[in-house]
Amino acid sequence: MAARLGVEVYLDLxxxxxxxxxxxxxxxxxxxxxxxxxxRRGDHRTPExxxxxxxxxxxxxxxxxxxxxxxDAIMKYLVNKxxxxxxxxxxxxxxxxxxxxxxxxxxxxxxxxxAKVFILEVLLPAQTSSPVDEERLSRAVSQLDDTxxxxxxxxxxxxxxxxxxxxxxxxxxxxxxxMQPEAGGRDVLQQSPQLQRWKSRVRAAVGDAFDQAHAVxxxxxxxxxxxx
Amino acid sequence: MAVELYLDLxxxxxxxxxxxxxxxxxxxxxxxxxxxxxxxHREDFGKVSLIRKVPALxxxxxxxxxxxxxxxxxxxxxxxxxxxxxxDLQQCAxxxxxxxxxxxxxxxxxSKVFWLKLMIPEVLHVEVPKEKMDAAVEELNGSLKLLExxxxxxxxxxxxxxxxxxxxxxxxxxxxxxxxxxxxxxGRPKLSAWRDRVQAAIGKELFDEVHQTVMxxxxxxxVMDGSKLEFSKAKILKFFM
Numbered sequence: 001m002a003a004r005l006g007v008e009v010y011l012d013l014x015x016x017x018x019x020x021x022x023x024x025x026x027x028x029x030x031x032x033x034x035x036x037x038x039x040r041r042g043d044h045r046t047p048e049x050x051x052x053x054x055x056x057x058x059x060x061x062x063x064x065x066x067x068x069x070x071x072d073a074i075m076k077y078l079v080n081k082x083x084x085x086x087x088x089x090x091x092x093x094x095x096x097x098x099x100x101x102x103x104x105x106x107x108x109x110x111x112x113x114x115a116k117v118f119i120l121e122v123l124l125p126a127q128t129s130s131p132v133d134e135e136r137l138s139r140a141v142s143q144l145d146d147t148x149x150x151x152x153x154x155x156x157x158x159x160x161x162x163x164x165x166x167x168x169x170x171x172x173x174x175x176x177x178x179m180q181p182e183a184g185g186r187d188v189l190q191q192s193p194q195l196q197r198w199k200s201r202v203r204a205a206v207g208d209a210f211d212q213a214h215a216v217x218x219x220x221x222x223x224x225x226x227x228x
Numbered sequence: 229m230a231v232e233l234y235l236d237l238x239x240x241x242x243x244x245x246x247x248x249x250x251x252x253x254x255x256x257x258x259x260x261x262x263x264x265x266x267x268x269h270r271e272d273f274g275k276v277s278l279i280r281k282v283p284a285l286x287x288x289x290x291x292x293x294x295x296x297x298x299x300x301x302x303x304x305x306x307x308x309x310x311x312x313x314x315x316d317l318q319q320c321a322x323x324x325x326x327x328x329x330x331x332x333x334x335x336x337x338x339s340k341v342f343w344l345k346l347m348i349p350e351v352l353h354v355e356v357p358k359e360k361m362d363a364a365v366e367e368l369n370g371s372l373k374l375l376e377x378x379x380x381x382x383x384x385x386x387x388x389x390x391x392x393x394x395x396x397x398x399x400x401x402x403x404x405x406x407x408x409x410x411x412x413x414x415g416r417p418k419l420s421a422w423r424d425r426v427q428a429a430i431g432k433e434l435f436d437e438v439h440q441t442v443m444x445x446x447x448x449x450x451v452m453d454g455s456k457l458e459f460s461k462a463k464i465l466k467f468f469m
Contacts, residue, residue, distance in 0.1 A: 054378045055329070066318050073324035081317050093304045094290055100297035105279065107331035154278040 007032040007078070010052070010060040012039045014220070016115070016180050017071030018059045019213040020172040024075050026209030028084040072103040075169040087166035098163040102155055102170035106177075113147045114177040114188065116140040121184040122224075144188060148178075152194050160201055167205040175202045176213070183220045230255040231302070234276055234284040236263045237441040240335065241295030243400040245283045247430055247438050248299055248393070252308045264456050296327040299393050311390035322387045326379055326394035330401065334375060337368040338404040342445075343468045346408040350449040352461055360469060368405060368412075375402075376418050384425055391429035399426045407442040 009025065011018040011034055025032050037043045037058050044056045053060045053069050060067065061074045063081075068074050079089040090096050120137045124130070151174065155162045162170045178199070181188050189195045203210045211218075233249060233256050235242040249256045261267045261282050268280045277284035279293040285301065292298055303313045314320050341364050344356045375398060379386050386394040402423070406412050413420045427435045457464065 055374065066321075068321050068325055070325045070328035072328050073321055076324055077317060077321040080320075093301060096304070097290075097292050097297050097301040100300050101292055101294045103328070104294035104296045104331065107328065112332070150279070 006064070008035055008062045009033070009074075010035045010037050010049070010058055010062075012037045012043075012058050013213060013216040014039065014183075015058050016111070016176040017173065019176040019179070019217075020169070021059050021061075021071050021074055022213040023172050023176070023206050023209045024078065024084075024088065024169065026212060027206045028078075028082075028088070030078060030082055030084060072106075072169065072173065075172070079169065088169050090164075090166075090168070095164055099168050099170050102162055103173060105155075106170070106173050109147045110151065110174050110177045113140070113144040114180055117144055117186065117188065118180040118183060121181065121186065122220075141188075145191070148188065148192055148195060152192065156194060156198055161198065167202055171198075171202045172206075175199055179214060179217060183217050183224070185221055185225060229288065230257045232257050232259055232276075232286040234259045234261050234273065234282055234286070236261050236267075236282050237438060238263060238445070239282055240338070240400040240404050241397070242283045243403075243438050243442070244393075244396045245285075245295055245298050245302075247400070247434060248302060248308075248312070248396060250434055250438075251430060252302075252306060252312075254302055254306050254308075264452075266456075266459060295397065296393075299397070303393065311387075311392060312396075313393050314387065319387050319392075323392050323394040326386055327397060329374075329379075330397060333371040334368075334398060334401045337364065337371045338401045340364045340468055341368050341405040341410055342408045343464065345405070345410060346445060346449060347457075348464065348468065351452055351454045351457055352464065353454060354461075354465065354469075356469070365410070368410075372402070372412070372416065372419060376416070376422075380418065380422055385422070385429075391426060395422075395426050396430070399423065403439055403442065407439075407445045409446055 007025075007030065009021060009032055011022060013019055013022060022034070024030075037049065039058065043049060044053075044058060050056055052062075052067060055069060057069065059071055059074060060069050061077070062068075063077075068077060076089050078084065079086070089099055117137065117140045120140055121132055125132050151162070159165065161167050162174060178188055178195075189199060231249075231254065233245060235246055235258055237243055237246065246258065248254070261270075261273060261284075263282065267273065268277075268282060273284075274280060276286050276291050277293045278291075281293055283293070283295055283298055285292045285298045287301075287305075292301055300313060302308070313323060344361050344364050348354050349356050379394070379398075383389070385391050386398065402412060402419075413423060
């Protein structure tokens with residue numbers, strides 16, 4: 001009988017969706033193997049990785065030969081397949097639909113708008129050794145503020161979590177995106193006490209898995225602070 | 229009880245929802261929301277969709293936005309044939325993967341070409357620099373290549389032998405740049421063959437009926453009142469240009 005390979009995940013913890021997946025795996029104690037992919041080194045552009053994922057992106061999951069990309073698809077698959085608490089992606093149709101609604105909206109709002117702040121403030125200047133384009137950054141921050149307002153008024157409202165009473169994969173995806181600008185020392189939730197409280201609830205729900213996933217990001221932030 | 233579907237058929241995701249509802253005989257009532265007239269900003273629409281986007285669904289007290297969520301909800305609630313979103317975990321994961329990827333790929337690139345090629349020059353009367361147009365078409369070419377090589381490969385449909393929600397969501401997005409006059413299928417036999425299979429599976433009559441509005445875009449812009457879009461002109465230009 002062939003040995004069971006189990007779930008392998010290809011991750012770079014500087015990537016927001018990779019962290020969301022890492023947190024889910026960590027706090028559900030799902031047996032898995034992490035294969036590190038260093039985007040900075042171009043590991044995602046090697047012929048081997050490109051064969052695994054022609055999109056050259058992380059995360060990628062391999063479950064006994066079944067290859068899957070896209071963090072939300074991966075997390076939903078894992079919750080559906082394995083014995084993890086169902087609140088992560090509830091089975092009840094209306095509750096499940098709420099998570100599907102957020103994960104779709106996430107792609108066109110939370111993800112691009114938070115990433116842009118990080119890219120303009122940290123990544124581009126580091127890659128090009130040029131100063132921050134303050135005007136573009138200011139517009140990006142403003143756009144993110146609009147999105148945060150929508151996150152509060154359209155999703156969170158008076159609920160403890162984005163999609164209801166319990167933490168779901170939607171909260172993981174959102175919180176990891178909103179953590180990214182911290183690499184540049186920026187707390188994007190500073191002016192949003194409601195979202196800060198939500199973030200605390202998410203951290204409490206996932207325990208140590210949060211800081212473990214974010215260790216690399218914290219290291220980048222601390223190194224930058226030391227330089228300034 | 230019929231679900232209410234708030235739609236504007238110029239919008240790609242509205243078309244996938246309507247095709248799905250009609251094909252599966254899901255009892256529904258269409259409520260038109262004209263994006264060109266800014267009807268998504270109406271107060272009553274805000275009660276259905278806090279997100280103020282179409283498509284939106286109302287099923288009793290339950291309101292939902294975002295087409296992937298709406299399609300999945302309808303499939304589950306009305307127990308549509310398995311092939312649309314199979315119970316098999318790997319097959320439905322393939323569909324989830326496509327539904328996730330397409331937001332920032334085909335959907336984004338196809339929309340951009342529609343606006344840059346047709347709406348911005350013909351309705352907003354703003355000239356689109358050739359480099360921007362060429363770049364947008366290049367991006368779309370890249371997405372179409374991934375659709376063919378990664379999502380279809382040698383399969384008849386994205387998830388395998390039968391049409392699924394992934395193909396439905398894909399085809400309506402691919403039709404958008406076609407409606408703007410871009411020859412998307414020329415020189416792409418694989419994509420054309422897939423399109424023929426998808427149209428046959430949906431039913432050509434239903435497909436054409438739902439696409440009638442958008443396919444008339446090139447004619448409509450000639451007589452369209454450009455002032456309608458003035459209120460969102462700055463936003464449109466900022467997003468696409």
